Amino acid sequence: MHNHYAANTRQHLRVWLKLLKTSGNIEAVLRERLKRECGTTLPRFDVMAALDHHPAGLRMTELSEFLMVSNGNVTGIVNRLAEDGLVERTQDSQDRRAQTVCLSPSGHTEFQHLAKLHAQWIDDIMQPLNVEQSDTLMALLEQLTELEVSS
Amino acid sequence: MHNHYAANTRQHLRVWLKLLKTSGNIEAVLRERLKRECGTTLPRFDVMAALDHHPAGLRMTELSEFLMVSNGNVTGIVNRLAEDGLVERTQDSQDRRAQTVCLSPSGHTEFQHLAKLHAQWIDDIMQPLNVEQSDTLMALLEQLTELEVSS
DNA sequence: CTATATTAGTTTAAGCTTAAAGTAAATATT
DNA sequence: AATATTTACTTTAAGCTTAAACTAATATAG
Numbered sequence: 156m157h158n159h160y161a162a163n164t165r166q167h168l169r170v171w172l173k174l175l176k177t178s179g180n181i182e183a184v185l186r187e188r189l190k191r192e193c194g195t196t197l198p199r200f201d202v203m204a205a206l207d208h209h210p211a212g213l214r215m216t217e218l219s220e221f222l223m224v225s226n227g228n229v230t231g232i233v234n235r236l237a238e239d240g241l242v243e244r245t246q247d248s249q250d251r252r253a254q255t256v257c258l259s260p261s262g263h264t265e266f267q268h269l270a271k272l273h274a275q276w277i278d279d280i281m282q283p284l285n286v287e288q289s290d291t292l293m294a295l296l297e298q299l300t301e302l303e304v305s306s
Numbered sequence: 307m308h309n310h311y312a313a314n315t316r317q318h319l320r321v322w323l324k325l326l327k328t329s330g331n332i333e334a335v336l337r338e339r340l341k342r343e344c345g346t347t348l349p350r351f352d353v354m355a356a357l358d359h360h361p362a363g364l365r366m367t368e369l370s371e372f373l374m375v376s377n378g379n380v381t382g383i384v385n386r387l388a389e390d391g392l393v394e395r396t397q398d399s400q401d402r403r404a405q406t407v408c409l410s411p412s413g414h415t416e417f418q419h420l421a422k423l424h425a426q427w428i429d430d431i432m433q434p435l436n437v438e439q440s441d442t443l444m445a446l447l448e449q450l451t452e453l454e455v456s457s
Numbered sequence: 458c459t460a461t462a463t464t465a466g467t468t469t470a471a472g473c474t475t476a477a478a479g480t481a482a483a484t485a486t487t
Numbered sequence: 488a489a490t491a492t493t494t495a496c497t498t499t500a501a502g503c504t505t506a507a508a509c510t511a512a513t514a515t516a517g
Contacts, residue, residue: 178329
């Protein structure tokens with residue numbers, strides 16, 4: 156029986172599609188709730204979470220590295236957050252090219268609210284797994300994080 | 307010890323972030339290879355895969371339902387595929403609003419090439435898991451597919 | 458038959474995303 | 488000091504995505 160692929164190519168495809176679907180479904184739920192219940196988006200939430208994690212603020216470049224997105228992308232999201240008064244830009248006094256972005260007071264308050272809801276949603280969604288199961292899931296996913304970086 | 311959340315809220319968050327990251331990493335690899343090696347995108351691939359699966363063709367609305375994206379979205383992707391001669395639109399003779407989209411001969415040839423590469427990439431990425439492990443992963447992901455639909 | 462409602466699909470506005478080009482300031486070289 | 492390079496960031500062009508508005512055709516109701 157000639158078979159140029161590994162014996163379980165089909166199984167691999169099925170698992171990948173399941174992984175993609177599960178992750179996408181959960182992400183869609185989060186996006187939907189952020190929008191409907193909070194009037195915001197996942198990218199905005201991610202930027203605010205990064206800034207909340209760095210109370211001293213971040214440079215635009217640091218922010219884009221932390222979030223692993225392009226710097227042009229960060230420019231747009233920060234622009235919109237700034238328009239809404241949720242983040243503040245401070246010009247660097249040493250380097251006139253640079254600026255530090257941080258949450259405004261109202262942005263901080265708003266994020267605390269968002270983070271609480273977000274944690275509850277995740278907790279709810281992950282409820283079906285007991286501790287042992289989620290450990291197993293972590294370990295299996297961990298194995299997929301290694302190879303795909305190479306080649 | 308007062309704790310208003312379930313005991314493993316933090317663990318739940320960690321697992322979700324791991325799931326999101328793993329899925330996103332793999333998706334990024336696929337996007338990158340589709341672009342660099344094939345000059346195409348994941349949305350285009352998805353549309354072509356759907357059409358390959360339905361040799362008789364699909365209506366625009368059927369396509370958007372099958373892929374679970376908005377109909378306006380499908381319009382744009384099919385437009386670009388049509389510009390490249392990879393799909394063909396056929397006006398429905400019964401209903402002047404409707405049309406059937408299917409892969410062109412060159413689109414079919416092209417997709418066979420893409421699908422082969424795609425399967426090899428997935429096979430490669432999923433290699434670290436043996437059959438038992440991927441069964442376990444499937445089962446765990448399956449549990450997360452149930453609840454999140456509700457509420 | 459006419460008015461209404463539904464259906465198929467496109468267009469538009471807004472945001473997300475990237476790569477590539479551009480701007481301006483700081484640093485390094487000669 | 489003048490030139491070149493690097494760095495920080497923005498802008499642009501293109502594509503993906505959605506919801507909402509829109510167009511046109513079909514189906515339904517009276």
